[in-house]
Amino acid sequence: MRQTEIAVVGAGPAGLSAALAAASCGARVTLIDREDRLGGQLVKQTHKFFGSQKQRAGIRGIAIGTDLADRAMSDPNIDVMLECTALAYYSDNVLTLEQREKYIKMKAQRLVVTTGASEKMLPFPNNDLPGIYGAGAVQTLMNVHGVKPGQRVLMIGAGNIGLIVSYQLLQAGVGVAAVVEALPRIGGYAVHASKIRRMGVPILTSHSVKEAHGKDVLEGATVWRIGPDWQGIPGTEKYIECDVMCLAVGLSPLTELLWQAGCEMKYVGALGGHVAIHDDNLETTAKGVFVAGDASGVEEASSAMVGGRLAGYSAAASLGRCPDFQQKKAEALEQLSELRAGPTGEKIRKGLMALRGEAS
Amino acid sequence: MRIEQHPILTFPERKKVTIYFEGRPIEAREGEPIASALHAAGIRVLRWSTEMNRPRGFFCAIGNCSSCLMEVDGVPNVRVCVEKVRDGMVVKQQKGKGVPPAVGGDEG
Numbered sequence: 001m002r003q004t005e006i007a008v009v010g011a012g013p014a015g016l017s018a019a020l021a022a023a024s025c026g027a028r029v030t031l032i033d034r035e036d037r038l039g040g041q042l043v044k045q046t047h048k049f050f051g052s053q054k055q056r057a058g059i060r061g062i063a064i065g066t067d068l069a070d071r072a073m074s075d076p077n078i079d080v081m082l083e084c085t086a087l088a089y090y091s092d093n094v095l096t097l098e099q100r101e102k103y104i105k106m107k108a109q110r111l112v113v114t115t116g117a118s119e120k121m122l123p124f125p126n127n128d129l130p131g132i133y134g135a136g137a138v139q140t141l142m143n144v145h146g147v148k149p150g151q152r153v154l155m156i157g158a159g160n161i162g163l164i165v166s167y168q169l170l171q172a173g174v175g176v177a178a179v180v181e182a183l184p185r186i187g188g189y190a191v192h193a194s195k196i197r198r199m200g201v202p203i204l205t206s207h208s209v210k211e212a213h214g215k216d217v218l219e220g221a222t223v224w225r226i227g228p229d230w231q232g233i234p235g236t237e238k239y240i241e242c243d244v245m246c247l248a249v250g251l252s253p254l255t256e257l258l259w260q261a262g263c264e265m266k267y268v269g270a271l272g273g274h275v276a277i278h279d280d281n282l283e284t285t286a287k288g289v290f291v292a293g294d295a296s297g298v299e300e301a302s303s304a305m306v307g308g309r310l311a312g313y314s315a316a317a318s319l320g321r322c323p324d325f326q327q328k329k330a331e332a333l334e335q336l337s338e339l340r341a342g343p344t345g346e347k348i349r350k351g352l353m354a355l356r357g358e359a360s
Numbered sequence: 361m362r363i364e365q366h367p368i369l370t371f372p373e374r375k376k377v378t379i380y381f382e383g384r385p386i387e388a389r390e391g392e393p394i395a396s397a398l399h400a401a402g403i404r405v406l407r408w409s410t411e412m413n414r415p416r417g418f419f420c421a422i423g424n425c426s427s428c429l430m431e432v433d434g435v436p437n438v439r440v441c442v443e444k445v446r447d448g449m450v451v452k453q454q455k456g457k458g459v460p461p462a463v464g465g466d467e468g
Contacts, residue, residue, distance in 0.1 A: 034423065035442075041422070046368050060368075118424040130404035130417025137421030137441075145396040146371035148361040172363050216415045217404045254424065 004030040004079070006315045007095050007108035009086040009257060012040020013301045014293025014308030015114035016068040021312030022112075023077035025322040029312075030106065031078050032097065034085045038072055039065030040116060041136065042301065044143040046171075047164050049302060061301060068305075089261040089289065110288045110315040113258055114308055117251035117272060117294035122156060125211040131218025135165045135248035142172045150244035154221055155179040157248030158203055160300075163192035165248060170199050177242050179203045180223050182230070189344075210237060212245060221245055251298045258295070262286045270351030271297030277355060280333065281314035282307060290315050297355065299348050303339045306332050362400055377447035394440035394451055395421065395428055406430050406440060407454035430454050435461050 008019045011033035019031040037043070045061020056064050072078050084099035089111050097104040119134030121127065131150065133141075135157070138149045153174055155166045158181035166176045176196065184206045186193045193203060210222040210232055225236035252273035259265060263276040263284040275297045276284040283290050292311035293304035310332040317325035340348050363371065374389040381403060388397030395406065395418045405415040406428050418428035423442040432438040432451050436458020440451070 119420055121419075128409070128414055128416060130406070130415055133418065134420050134425075137419060140421040141396060141399060142363060143369060145392050146363045146366075146369070147396050147400045148363055149399070171367050173365070217417070 001094070002030075002104065002106040004028055004106060004108050005319055005321075006030070006110045006112060006312075007032060007086075007106065008112040008114060008312070009095075010040065010114040010116055010293070010295070011035075011038040011069075011072070011080075012114060012116050012293060012304070013042055013064070013068070014116075014295070014304040014311070015040070015112070016065075016072050017305040017308030018112045018114055018290075018292055018312035018315070019072055019078050020068065020075065021309040021328075022316040022321070023075045023312075025313065025316035027077065027316040027319060027321045029075075029078045030081060030108065031072060032081045032084050032086055034083065036082050038069035038080065038082075042068075044136070044139040045301065046143050046168060056302070056305075064301075064305075086257055089257060091262070093288070110290065110318060111261070112290045112292065112308075112311050112315055113261075113276075113295055114291070114293045114304075114311070115254040115257060115295045117253050117298050119247065120250045120252055120272075122209065122247055122249050124209045126214065127209075127212060129212050129214050129218045130216070131214065131243055132212060132245045132247065135161050135246045138244070138246050139165055139168060142174070143168065148172060148174050149246075150242075151175060152177050152242045153244040153246050154223075154240050154242040155246045155248060156209060157181060157250075158183075158186045158188060158193065158205070159248060159250075160188035160192060162246075162248030163188040163196060165246060166196045166201060167192060167199075169246075170196065170201070174244075176201045177240050178223075180207045180209065181205045182208045182226060208232065209245070218243055218245055251294060253295045253298060255295060258284065258286075258289070258291060261289050263289060263291075266355060268297065268351050268354045270347050270354060273298075275355060281317075281329070282311040283314060283318075288315075288318065297348065297351055303336060303348075306335045306339065310336075361402075377445055379445050379447075379449040379451055381451050382453065388445040390445070392445060394430070394432065394438075394443050394445055394449070396441075397445050398440070398451070405453065410457050413455075429458075431458060 005028040019029045023029045042061045042065030087096040095106045095108045210224045213220045220241045224232040258276040263286045265274045290311040292307040313328045316322040386401045404417045418441045419425045421441045428441045429437045430440045
């Protein structure tokens, strides 16, 4: 059976940061990803990041992903396993994997789960028509594969993802019919909203999708105004012609491995769904299993990188590999609280409080 | 439709390969997933749902949601949003659940 000290599952911003942190302490790390490249969803982030210099503000997500991936590939303490899917982690520390149709068993003394998140659906009639895609899917199609998703897109959700992807669609030469937002206000940063408004895209707040239309593929959608009770108001319907509808209505943590590994889970709406209860070392209730990034509660890439680092140091410290752990932990926690400060961090702060409230 | 010009990204020239969708030749670019090649050719209906026989396309495009399952070279339930094209590949809209192929080898 293969052996490793720390297995990291998922090589996006959190997993790469966890692997690099643990490896810098001298731990043997195996970094596992189902794709044939490292970087996770950073590969489609063409926009420049926010935050402070410490979190690489002003640098495009793609460039951050490439830099972290290059460092992980050349790190002598990190073994990279690509096109490899983690299947299960058992109480005797055996991690099972599938790689290119081969079944592999690996003894991993510690496990860091950084599996990310998946996009949420929205319930309305005909929401399964081809042409209705997650916002991240549209980003992947155009920013990674260079294919236009369609001619005219209706964007659902005016949070940062909805606004940024709308702008990226315009950059790729695709029309955006409108951005529809259920809340009475725009959730994302004003700078993104202003950019797309200047390019002539209306943002319809207090609106939602009544239904989608089309025979075999999407041809249009009816949107309507919604009241404070979240119900549609008859008589306010508007038909919008579109061949793509993009759902940017949030993400849910990808937690299958955590459930399977026996972690105690809790539903926290503000964190995107079920998350593993964890302490401030990011260790779950399953001893030796750590979690970071969107899998620990949906946030964004900057905090995923800091959280990943903390999880990597914690896992290494639990093996006696990180002598200055307390200092490294304090630094990471300070950066996380900076990133979560102010009104934009309110949701995640509430979510983490709810997670901890019943954890103790 | 392929993106011709982009203010930030450049898409390097890639070797062209041919895949067959329901018998029809489709031009694809080496290294891209099947769903991307089909979408560029205007094909959005990838399968018909198992119970209601409704048309389905992809949804997440990164291998999470299983909305895009197709029959590829005779193997059903292939996630075409992450499965890369190979020259001469035969791709069909999936109807029903399909019969799983035999599993691969063992190591360990």
